Amino acid sequence: MSQESPVLAEPDEITDMPETSEPFEIEDFLAAEQQKDLLRFTTAGSVDDGKSTLIGRLLYDSRSVYEDQVKAVTRSHAGEADAIDFAQLTDGLRAEREQGITIDVAYRFFATTKRKFIIADTPGHEQYTRNMVTGASTAELAIVLVDARKGILTQSRRHAFISSLLGIRHVVAAINKMDLVDFSEEVFAQHQRDLLSLAEKLEIPELLCIPISALNGDNVVTRSERTPWYLGPTLLEHLESVPIAEYLQHAPFRLPVQRVIRPHQNFRGFAGQIASGIIKVGDAIVALPSGQTSRVQSIQTFDGALESAFAPQSITLTLEDEIDISRGDLISHQANTPVSTANFEASLVWLHAEPFTAEKTYLLKHASQTVKARLNVTHRLDIETIEQESAQSLSLNEIGKAIVKTSRPLMVDAYRDNRITGSFILIDPANNATVGAGMVRHAEALEPAETRSEQKTGALLLLPQENIIPTLEAAFLASGEDVVVTRIQKPEVWRTLLRAGFIVMVPADASTQTEIVTLNAGGEFAKQTLLEADHETIQQKVTQLKKEAEQNDREF
Amino acid sequence: MATAVYSPSRHDAVPPARLTHLQMLEAESIHIIREVASEFQKPVMLYSIGKDSSVMLRLAQKAFHPGPIPFSLLHVDTGYKFREMLEFRDAYTRELGLNLIVWRNEDALEKGANPIALGTQRCCGLLKTQALLDGLRAHGFDAAFGGARRDEERSRAKERIFSFRDSGGQWDPKNQRPELWNLYNGRIGPGESIRVFPLSNWTELDIWHYIHLEKIPIVPLYFAKERRMLVRGDSLIPVEQPFVKGLPGEEQWVRCRLRSLGCSPCTGAIRSDADTVPKIIAELISFRSSERANRIIDHDQDGSMEIKKREGYF
Ligand SMILES: Nc1nc2c(ncn2[C@@H]2O[C@H](COP(=O)(O)OP(=O)(O)O)[C@@H](O)[C@H]2O)c(=O)[nH]1
Ligand SMILES: [Mg+2]
Numbered sequence: 001m002s003q004e005s006p007v008l009a010e011p012d013e014i015t016d017m018p019e020t021s022e023p024f025e026i027e028d029f030l031a032a033e034q035q036k037d038l039l040r041f042t043t044a045g046s047v048d049d050g051k052s053t054l055i056g057r058l059l060y061d062s063r064s065v066y067e068d069q070v071k072a073v074t075r076s077h078a079g080e081a082d083a084i085d086f087a088q089l090t091d092g093l094r095a096e097r098e099q100g101i102t103i104d105v106a107y108r109f110f111a112t113t114k115r116k117f118i119i120a121d122t123p124g125h126e127q128y129t130r131n132m133v134t135g136a137s138t139a140e141l142a143i144v145l146v147d148a149r150k151g152i153l154t155q156s157r158r159h160a161f162i163s164s165l166l167g168i169r170h171v172v173a174a175i176n177k178m179d180l181v182d183f184s185e186e187v188f189a190q191h192q193r194d195l196l197s198l199a200e201k202l203e204i205p206e207l208l209c210i211p212i213s214a215l216n217g218d219n220v221v222t223r224s225e226r227t228p229w230y231l232g233p234t235l236l237e238h239l240e241s242v243p244i245a246e247y248l249q250h251a252p253f254r255l256p257v258q259r260v261i262r263p264h265q266n267f268r269g270f271a272g273q274i275a276s277g278i279i280k281v282g283d284a285i286v287a288l289p290s291g292q293t294s295r296v297q298s299i300q301t302f303d304g305a306l307e308s309a310f311a312p313q314s315i316t317l318t319l320e321d322e323i324d325i326s327r328g329d330l331i332s333h334q335a336n337t338p339v340s341t342a343n344f345e346a347s348l349v350w351l352h353a354e355p356f357t358a359e360k361t362y363l364l365k366h367a368s369q370t371v372k373a374r375l376n377v378t379h380r381l382d383i384e385t386i387e388q389e390s391a392q393s394l395s396l397n398e399i400g401k402a403i404v405k406t407s408r409p410l411m412v413d414a415y416r417d418n419r420i421t422g423s424f425i426l427i428d429p430a431n432n433a434t435v436g437a438g439m440v441r442h443a444e445a446l447e448p449a450e451t452r453s454e455q456k457t458g459a460l461l462l463l464p465q466e467n468i469i470p471t472l473e474a475a476f477l478a479s480g481e482d483v484v485v486t487r488i489q490k491p492e493v494w495r496t497l498l499r500a501g502f503i504v505m506v507p508a509d510a511s512t513q514t515e516i517v518t519l520n521a522g523g524e525f526a527k528q529t530l531l532e533a534d535h536e537t538i539q540q541k542v543t544q545l546k547k548e549a550e551q552n553d554r555e556f
Numbered sequence: 557m558a559t560a561v562y563s564p565s566r567h568d569a570v571p572p573a574r575l576t577h578l579q580m581l582e583a584e585s586i587h588i589i590r591e592v593a594s595e596f597q598k599p600v601m602l603y604s605i606g607k608d609s610s611v612m613l614r615l616a617q618k619a620f621h622p623g624p625i626p627f628s629l630l631h632v633d634t635g636y637k638f639r640e641m642l643e644f645r646d647a648y649t650r651e652l653g654l655n656l657i658v659w660r661n662e663d664a665l666e667k668g669a670n671p672i673a674l675g676t677q678r679c680c681g682l683l684k685t686q687a688l689l690d691g692l693r694a695h696g697f698d699a700a701f702g703g704a705r706r707d708e709e710r711s712r713a714k715e716r717i718f719s720f721r722d723s724g725g726q727w728d729p730k731n732q733r734p735e736l737w738n739l740y741n742g743r744i745g746p747g748e749s750i751r752v753f754p755l756s757n758w759t760e761l762d763i764w765h766y767i768h769l770e771k772i773p774i775v776p777l778y779f780a781k782e783r784r785m786l787v788r789g790d791s792l793i794p795v796e797q798p799f800v801k802g803l804p805g806e807e808q809w810v811r812c813r814l815r816s817l818g819c820s821p822c823t824g825a826i827r828s829d830a831d832t833v834p835k836i837i838a839e840l841i842s843f844r845s846s847e848r849a850n851r852i853i854d855h856d857q858d859g860s861m862e863i864k865k866r867e868g869y870f
Contacts, residue, residue, distance in 0.1 A: 038577035106713040137736040263623035273587040302618035314586035432743035
């Protein structure tokens, strides 16, 4: 049974694959299965440190691979016992099979009697900081592989640094290939000293060193008799016992609103996944950025209403008052709100072959909203020395610091305090590539948010010919604009939509003329009448007006 | 008073709450589904009628409750699906009040496309991949949910949750966007689209366990029963299509079930007594081969899943 007893004496041959032998009650199994929690961890190591072998070993010893998968990677030589190539169990795509190296983040799954695990397996090749950062972003624990014969190399230092940068609280240094140094206590102790001083420098709160042999299984799942001097847990014991996201619920409540759910007039729910903290019915809340306040009326889920909910549950809140909340807003308790800022300092990892450009306006996605952003890189980190140097640009796989200015205020926490409200990605609007990953360093506005001018780049069309609306809509959508078609005639609604940068199409009385409405610098409506009203002319004119409005905005 | 460093009463009345792994996965999937519904113009959910689709559909219900699911379902019907699958599909989607779109490559079917005449690869290419791409294009869907999981097959282990497809619907493993935290980049240009996999982090066992806990209806073909089968070596080939003919004596009644649902000529059954979900789970954890080993098609070629994916298949 794959989940029942993960501890298996060193399996050398196929025939050691788990057997269904003990009597087995499925209901007991399911009850135990239901109690398991989920730990996400990441693994990093230089090429040939034994990362694939270690993962293969964890999967195999915990019986999370099937016989056909093992058969496919078993080499038979006449007269010898079959040798399982553990590394091959986890190496996926054709390209990397050909090159013999891992080239992208791969996710693996295994389980023990206590817990389920998701491994973000990230390749250790020089240029793949990007992959390590990706894998670390959702992990709570990192295993850094160190070759016992080599000790801490640049790569190990880089991995430890990235773990720390990405806010991983539990780091394990697996000192691998101990069999090749005769399981020497001295060798281990020396590496441990070096690693602990590195951890202190990097402010890693918890670092555990474990002497292992991935190839032979020592201290991976079963305790090794060859390291009697090592008294700590095996790797798997440690993975099974680290606390999971214990800090999440003690952090202040944050709900980024993903969507307003409105099945009928009497229900308006704000749906999202709780980023941190706990919420209860009756709690006093504030909606940001508007600052409007109310109380929680109910917490809705498909499985019934809840009295309280906590991170990372996905829920829907209803409030006692009719306040205006939409996607991109954030709900928090009144007592402890995030900082609303359009100007802050962040750590930045560059993920794209095309380097960072200060002249470019990027799109920035934070929680459930996307805004425009301009950045000034101030520093680059030398990954070898972990020292910072001043810099204006970053290229692929480089890490630095930047000042970020956004077109609208974001509700942020420092990344150190909250990985969800403290993180963002950058998108290049020219090709839609994800080019950067950012972490808010200080949740402080560098200048008061009020002094920043609002974006006013939207345009509203009053269209007497209703039949051209679908064509126009398609054309605008194709050019990357966000389009709203509405019959609402309220100026305050129009203003909000324009400030949000939408193209708004409003069907008008057939006797009128086509008009384009924009917001001027003073926030007032400016109208232009169009005589030629075919869709191409309209689209051209709107694009031109939007460009002008954008240029007028001094900040951008 | 003892000088305790650790004080459990620090966070007053609130007990430390904990989510189980299934609750964590559920919360993550709901987040993904809501992001897609909010960021795309015209998303659709690929509905294959199988167990993964059934879970995905339940998660979509949960994501928008008490509102309706704000997108349609698309079933790519190869023409060779099991009769019981189609019956289940129609009854279940009607019961839930969902908008179901069925798409078939009628052209190829009229010309007599079938796995015996064309071979499984060409047949899949026309009736599955081509039909899927045509269906998505004809309706102008810019995002399509699929129920694929990363634990299914090695090439899937690297798949993103938001998987970018170019204007030909093709997947380039080298040109996928890095995916960090829970921030998904859904920006696309004209003609491009995103395949979304909200079940990426679920395992086969998770799926069955969730079906069990949530009492999600599934197609009866998953449960063991006496069925008419072509018995050939270790394989049990379902007899449903007229072109599936055995040698004398090959056709027999066998107590069996299907482990994954596909087209009747190409999906082998397994001998089994599992006629309840817990029994299926018990059987699953004693299995010695992975789920896809039962699919006749994946063995055609080493890495065949990856080739199909590059061409636009899920
Ligand atoms: N002697 C010994 N060799 C190991 C050990 N772990 C891995 N190796 C070998 O080191 C080589 C590289 O291993 P692999 O897992 O592919 O490294 P990766 O590049 O980090 O994934 C292979 O030949 C492994 O068999 C170990 O604990 N002891
Ligand atoms: Mg490797």
